[in-house]
Amino acid sequence: MLVRQADNVLSILEFFAERQGPATVADMTAHFGWPRSSTFNMVATLVERGYLYEPRARGAYYPTARWQVMAQAVAAAEPVPVELIRLLDRLAEEIGETVWIAGAGGLDVVMLEVRESPQLIRYAARPGMRLPIHVTGSGQALMSRMSGAEREALLKRIRYVRYNRNTPMDAETVRGQIAQSQARGWFMSSSAYSSDLGGVALPVKRGERHFAVTAAGPEARVLPRMEEIAAMLRRGIEEECGAQALTAA
Structure with missing residues (x-):
C-alpha cells in the first residue's frame, strides 16, 4: 500500500537530489504535475519543520542539512x-x-x-x-x-x-x-x-x-x-x- 502524502514528500527529496539546485513551487508543480496548492502546502510544512529553506529569498527552496543529520543518526544506530x-x-x-x-x-x-x-x-x-x-x-x-x-x-x-x-x-x-x-x-x-x-x-x-x-x-x-x-x-x-x-x- 502506498501512502500518497508520504510518497510525495520523498519524491521532493529525490527531485532535489537529481536537480542539485534550488527550485520554486512552480518548478515542482511542473515537474510532478501536482496541484499548486498541494505542492505549496507540502513545501510550507517542510520549511516549518526545518527541512527546506530559501537560500536566496526569492521563492526558490533547497534542502537543509537536517536531512543529512537525521540520516546519519539513523545509520549510526x-x-x-x-x-x-x-x-x-x-x-x-x-x-x-x-x-x-x-x-x-x-x-x-x-x-x-x-x-x-x-x-x-x-x-x-x-x-x-x-x-x-x-x-x-x-x-x-x-x-x-x-x-x-x-x-x-x-x-x-x-x-x-x-x-x-x-x-x-x-x-x-x-x-x-x-x-x-x-x-x-x-x-x-x-x-x-x-x-x-x-x-x-x-x-x-x-x-x-x-x-x-x-x-x-x-x-x-x-x-x-x-x-x-x-x-x-x-x-x-x-x-x-x-x-x-x-x-x-
Whole structure:
C-alpha cells in the first residue's frame, strides 16, 4: 500500500537530489504535475519543520542539512559494518560491475550500500532500492540463511508476479533455485526481474546480522564471468571478514 502524502514528500527529496539546485513551487508543480496548492502546502510544512529553506529569498527552496543529520543518526544506530564497506570498495575495483550490500526487508531485499560501475552501460542502483526478495540472487542468498519455518512463512506471503522471462512463478521453483545455488556455492539471477541483467551473490554473516554481497551488470558481460565473479566475491569476503562469515552458524 502506498501512502500518497508520504510518497510525495520523498519524491521532493529525490527531485532535489537529481536537480542539485534550488527550485520554486512552480518548478515542482511542473515537474510532478501536482496541484499548486498541494505542492505549496507540502513545501510550507517542510520549511516549518526545518527541512527546506530559501537560500536566496526569492521563492526558490533547497534542502537543509537536517536531512543529512537525521540520516546519519539513523545509520549510526545500526550501520553497515566497516569491513563490508571496505569489501564493497575492493570488489567495485576488482570486478568492474555495480556491487552492493543488501539486507532483507519483509518481502523485499533492500540495497544498503552501493558502488555503481564506471562503465557507460551498467546496472543503475542506489541505496534504499527495493527488489522482490524471491527473484534476485541477493534475495535468495538471504533466504538461504533463514530458518526453514521462516523461509516457508515468507514463501506463503509472496505474490508470484511475472516480472521478466526468468521470474520464478511459484514457491517450489524458488526452493529449487535456492537448493541449486547452495549446492553450487553461489547465487545468481538472469533476467528474473530486470531485462538482460545478470547478477552473482553470496550471503555473509556479521554478528547476528545477515547480508548479501552482489555484483551485477549486463548479461552479455556478466554471464560468461559468473564463476569468476563468484570466486572474487568469496575471496574478498574471506580476506576482509574471515572465512567464518560465509557460514550460517
